[in-house]
Amino acid sequence: MPKILLTVVKNIFRKPFTVKYPYVKVEPPEGFRGAPVIDKEKCIRCWLCIKACPDRAISVNKETKKPSIWHGRCTFCGECAEACPTRAITMTKNFELATFDIQQARSE
């Protein structure tokens, strides 16, 4: 008998390997690079994040003079969070970013 059949039989009695997402929430590990958030209070407008960003995802809102990160361009690398001198940008664990309108998908 092929060896692999034994494993197949064994697997019938094993606990399922499947994650029950989306019925049960999944918690990413510490340090996961999810959506970046900007703390507007801490931002000192040095624009180091814009220089650090490898794909020009960060732009400045002309009216409010605040940066915003466009998720449609973002690579979620975390360079901006590292470059920020006041730690105004942090990477959260939020990965459920699916949206119907990509232009609105921004961290402001």
Added chain:
Amino acid sequence: MDSKEVADLIKAHVGDVRIVSERRLFATSDKQRFRDLLPALKVAGVTHLSTITGVDRGNAVEVIYHFDCQPAILNLKISLSKDDLKIFTITDIFPGAVLYERDLMEMLGVKVEGHPDPQRLFLPDDWPEGAHPLRKEFERESK
């Protein structure tokens, strides 16, 4: 062969040799002497051509052959002026060079003479004739 042995081997055929470390060797040659060097390399047991690089240097195109001499790597540079962008194929001695030479023809417009398959099979189907993306003068069309 380490860098010193490779340098000794190719001294007769190349212009100048720069040994950076025991595994990195940068040398310059010209078209004719390079052609004579290839059989000598093959006899010495160098069978692996890692790749061929083309660099646009303004008024010349440099073609760099990277030979794996185990453990040393020989980077052999040949400068071609833009008026005469022609080089002999090395596919008769190193058959693995077929793709790299084609890459060279397409990306930099260097004409490889004697290539078994010199057809232009470049980029998208409607790519314009004579546009070589890695040339300095290549202008990207606006999107």
Added chain:
Amino acid sequence: MGLVSFFRRKSPWLLHFDTGGCNGCSIEVVATIIPRHDIERFGMQVRGSPRHADILVVTGPITKQAKDRIIRIYEQMPEPKMVVAVGSCPASGCVFYDCYNVVGPLDKFIPVNAYVPGCPPKPEAIIFALVKALEKV
């Protein structure tokens, strides 16, 4: 909710096409069918033919060579159809935004129903997007 849309939601089949991505997102799309994530729980299957597919999953920035093919594949899919753009590339080109052979974003050529930002997104994020997109049917 009508009877037709009820059944439509119960077993949407996916077609995956890579329009020039780095493979990161493609692998994550394939990873949704494996035991850990198992999208067959929702009746979804990854199919090989556009004629069988309800949802087109696109990964990667749109290269010149792939542009005609993606339009053609979209046209071959039966109505009603949905397009889900996975990763940041089809949304904007991501790091390839200024490469000479990239013509993206995807919504310039075909209508896109849902986007999944991420580079690459987790398979869970893709499942979240698919489930969210189905709610709209």
Added chain:
Amino acid sequence: MTFVVPFGPQHPALKEPEYFRFEVKGEEIIDLNVRLGYIHRGIERALQERSYLHNIYLAERICGICNVAHTTAYCQTIEQLANIEVPDRARFIRTILCELERIHSHLLWAGVAAHEIGFNTLFMFFWRDRELVLDLKEMISGNRQISASNTLGGVRRDVKPEYVPTMLRVLNKLEKETKYYIDVCTSDRTILARCMGVGVLTKEDAIKLCIVGPTTRASGVDVDIRRDDPYAAYDEISFKVIIEREGDVLAKVIVRLREILESIRIIRQALKALPRGPLRTKVAPKIEPNEALGRIEAPRGELLYYAISNGTDKPERIRVRPPTYANIPSFKPMFVGGTIAEIPIVMASIDPCFACTDRVTLVDSHTGKARVVSFDELRGRRK
């Protein structure tokens, strides 16, 4: 009379769009033509137009599967260019990440190969175990696939001591599973029937066509950049280079599976010898005119980066030679003489990764019969 069988670009076997055209006589393949370029993005040009630091993220996205290999090779080349020494701890962390990637890439490939021969159960098994490796990668680097860990002069993230027990536990489990898979692959009748003696690449051909990586090691050629040209921390770690002689698909399976066991050994040693110290050194944004060549053993073979700097913060030229690009000439000796039913598994056997290959070239064909893909052909494929 010969027929032409078009294959791709949208096809269910490989997840990447590529177009293959087989000329067949009856069941036998007599010629083939490969047309790449569906994923050609023009990265080499873009690499010249961006700064050294931003290029890391572009190099990382040349290939999403072997992204650590690409960034390691890129960073090493630029470090050589600027004459920078990397801290010891960073070298070891790079080694660990590279090997984790090798395990995940080989398991991925093994799964795809099992899928190509119609053994979907095994595909599910391989990919289930691959999730364990991805969890480790996610824990260390913050993302399952693209790690964004390497940077010029070191690494951005530490392997914290609290990770070590988890990693060792997962590695033990993987070792057990891999040994079992080797056992299955060498004894299961289905696998033997589909893989043994199929798609043979002889040692002479492998040397002549300059083939790299596990594909050439399965043909009995003894090359491994990790040993021949040590980078990162490989000179301080002992490991074996896996070689098989047969050159058929089965040998390629066995080489890759046994390499997983070696990778596990390497990670264990690296975790044990992980030195203390800083993670990165500073690198000035501008680099003096110089040239450097860096190469590493990516999961698919030798990955070569060649860089020329010109004194500004942008490189003059960066050449990337990914392993699949070097391996494409091997298609011809492997396919010709085989049958149509062998196409998927033989194609998968070099572990093709066209995202890497297409970064600069579009073409490829050994025979030189240039043909343009027509939509009629595409439609014909998708009946």
